[in-house]
Amino acid sequence: MKFSKSFLPTLKETPAEAVIPSHILMIRAGLVRQLSAGIYTWLPLGYKVLRKVMDIIREEMNAIGGQEFHYPALNPKEIWEQTGRVEAFGDIMFHIKNRDYILAPTHEEIVAWHAKGAITSYKDLPQIWYQIQTKFRNEPRPRSGVIRGRQFIMKDSYSLDRSFEDLDKSYELHDRAYRKIFDRCGLKYFVVGASSGAMGGSKSEEFMVKSDAGEDTVAYCEKCGYAANIEVAQSIAAPAKRHEESKEIYEIHTPNVKSIDELCEFLKIDEHETAKSRIYINDGKPVLVLMLGNDEVNETKLQAVLGGNVRPAHPDELKEITGADAGSIGPVGFKHRIIADNLLKDANNLYSGANKNDYHLGGIDLKRDVPQFEYYDLRTVESGEKCIRCNSTLEVFKAIELGHIFKLGTKYSEALGVNYLDESGKEQPIVMGSYGIGVERVLACYLEQNYDERGIIWKKPLAPFEIHLIALNMKNQNVSETSEQLYNELSDAGYEVLFDDRIDVSAGFKFNDADLLGMPIQLIVSEKNLKDGKVELKIRQSGEKYIVQLTELKDKLKKLLNE
RNA sequence: CGGGGAGUAGCUCAGCCCGGCUAGAGCGCUUGGUUUGGGACCAAGAAGUCGCAGGUUCGAAUCCUGUCUCCCCGACCA
Incomplete structure (x- = not known):
């Protein structure tokens, strides 16, 4: 492709x-332009990369027997009402104003609808139906470029099976296909087991990429691969001690000591000798949640333990409930329900709030001083703690969800009456699975992992072009003729070549554009080297340069591109 | 939906607090010329309903009210 004839709007400024x-990078390199919040236009270069991602996905989906469909984005609302998902999606679903249609946020209903009556026998099963299509979700807050948009491209596939045992097989096929897809795209990713929540199913896994731009926080063990959403993650952490002898409770005047850190500093004690209290309101009733030291309450775990409605108490409620303000609250003498984290089990000689402003208590023995204690896992895992599986070190970080695979079961087939006849002639609901990949996210994640201060670094599988041919001075006849000839020869030889043939653009400008656009190899044609019948090859990623004879160019290119 | 920030030329932004000449800069763009190994130079030029609506005023980019849009943090995220 010739640069001079292409729409390739690169940007110098951020x-x-x-x-x-x-x-x-997507904006600067001219891959996308924003139209509105969460709505992007893919420009030719960006779309070229996106197609490469889609091609890889297609190949791997076809390899597990997937059949490509193209379902409509515009759906009759009625079908979605039958599964109760118009209500379930709520404001996230886009509704058409002048007809009873919705814009599809996913396609389980439509797949089930088509399967109904068309798949009638066990002999028709299994099936894997997939598509690569635009999805619409009215996200309250689109963010991070294409990572969370109101309109985005998804590869979604659906397995149709006769039994849960067969669903396991379809699920495994997808699991393997997804790993191949992300491997081929050159992504560093990991897999997190998750509960399937409102999708209604038994098992699900999320494919994640570590990134500060991510919306999920996960705990991950490099060594054994343990990975869990922070909401459910567990770790091995040192518990509070039970000393042989319990001291007597005693009151300590602690003016202006509000936090655990301040308390430790004031009393010259270790965090592990302290207990922090948090008050929550559960269905209108106060609950004191006691945590060891500076451990944070994990509200998802707390919610699971308490059930019902859970919220932190307001500051003005604290005084009324405990007699003290935040920073001076403790379990001794607390008159309502108390639950504590497992790490505090049976601890003694603890320091905690006295339920009296500016006072703390020492010598607390939870067994002795606090009646009716309940212990649960309530803490939020932190970086550096030990893996519950292999005891090596856990890391906690943000991550982007790239793909999600679900075992759906019969929720949709039952709601829509999608049945088949088994060998004995008995009617059975089709067992479904659903598997998504955020296509744009693959690209965004790739970029998050492959760039430097000069721009993008494409590797061959996704690179829009393999070779960026740079003619340094197109006004020099030798340079323009040679580079033109190289462009034709290399293109004919099957290489994808971007030819910077711009006449009135200076050398430095071309170099900077080339580094920004990030093709794996830059082929530089200049007067200087051409005098000796030579050209220069530069590897974008490493910066390595080779001056080669024109006669040896193709051999060298072959070598470099196959490395 | 809560909190914060921003809308002025294609892009990045200044001007606004303290109202007052034809609304500016850099980059980009057009024309001519000189340049061509790391975002060149000279000259001439085109380009803005100052987000929108209303108000205050002799006079509004600037002050007031409303409204829309965009960005960030949070909530939310089958």
Whole structure:
């Protein structure tokens, strides 16, 4: 492709609306332009990369027997009402104003609808139906460029099986296909087991990429691969001690000591000798949640333990409930329900709030001083703690969800009456699975992992072009003729070549554009080297340069591109 | 939906607090010329309903009210 004839709007300056690297690079390198919040146009170069991602996905989906469909994005609302998902999606679903249609946020209903009556026998099963299509979700807050948009491209596939045992097989096929897809795209990713929540199913896994731009927080063990959403993650952490002898409770005047850190500093004690209290309101009733030291309450775990409605108490409620303000609250003498984290089990000689402003208590023995204690896992895992599986070190970080695979079961087939006849002639609901990949997210994640201060670094599988041919001075006849000839020869030889043939652009400008656009190899044609019949090859990623004879160019290219 | 920030030329932004000449800069763009190994130089030029609506005023980019849009943090995220 010739640069001079292409729409390739590169930007020298960082656009104001972009914050994260992938978003900045997508705009600067002319891959996308924003139309509205969470709505992007893919420009030719960006779409070329996106197609490469889609091609890889297609190949791997076809390899597990997937059949490509193209379902409509515009759906009759009625079908979605039958599964109760118009209500379930609520404001997230886009509704058409002048007809009873919705814009599809996913396609379980439509797949089930088509399967109904068409798949009638066990002999028709299993099936894997997939598509690569635009999805619409009215996200309250689109963010991070294409990572969370109101309109985005998803590869979604659906397995149709006769039994849960067969669903396991379809699920495994997808699991393997997804790993191949992300491997081929050159992504560093990991897999998190998750509960399937409101999708209604038994098992699900999320494919994640570590990134500060991510919306999920996960705990991950590099060594054994243990990975869990922070909401459910567990770890091995040192518990509070039970000393042989319990001291007597005693009151300590602690003026202006509000936090655990301040308490430790004031009394010269260790965090593990302290207990922090948090008051929550559960269905209108106060609950004291006692945590060891500076451990944070994990509200998802707390919610699971308490059930019902859970919220932190307001500051003005604290005084009324405990007699003290935040920073001086403790379990001794607390008149309502108390639950504590497992790490505090049976601890003694603890320091905690006295339920009296500016006072703490020492010598607390939870067994002795606090009646009716309940212990649960309530803490939030932190970086550096030990893996519950292999005891090596856990890391906690943000991550982007790239793909999600679900065992759906019969929720949709039962709601829509999608049945088949088994060998004995008995009617059975089809067992479904659903498997998504955020296509744009693959690209965004790739960029988050492959760039430097000069721009994008494409590796061959996704690179829009393999070779960026740079003619340094097109006004020099030798340079323009040679580079033109190289462009034709290399293109004919099957290489994808981007030819910077711009006449009135200076050398430095071309170099900077080339580094920004990030093709794996830059082929530089200049007067200087051409005098000796030579050209220069530069590897974008490493910066290595080779001056080669024109006659040896193709051999060298072959070598470099196959490395 | 809560909190914060921003809308002025294609892009990045200044001007606004303290109202007052034809509304500016850099980059980009057009034309001519000189340049061509790391975002060149000279000259001439085109380009803005100052987000929108209303108000105050002799006079509004600037002050007031409303409204829309965008960005960030949070909530939310099958």
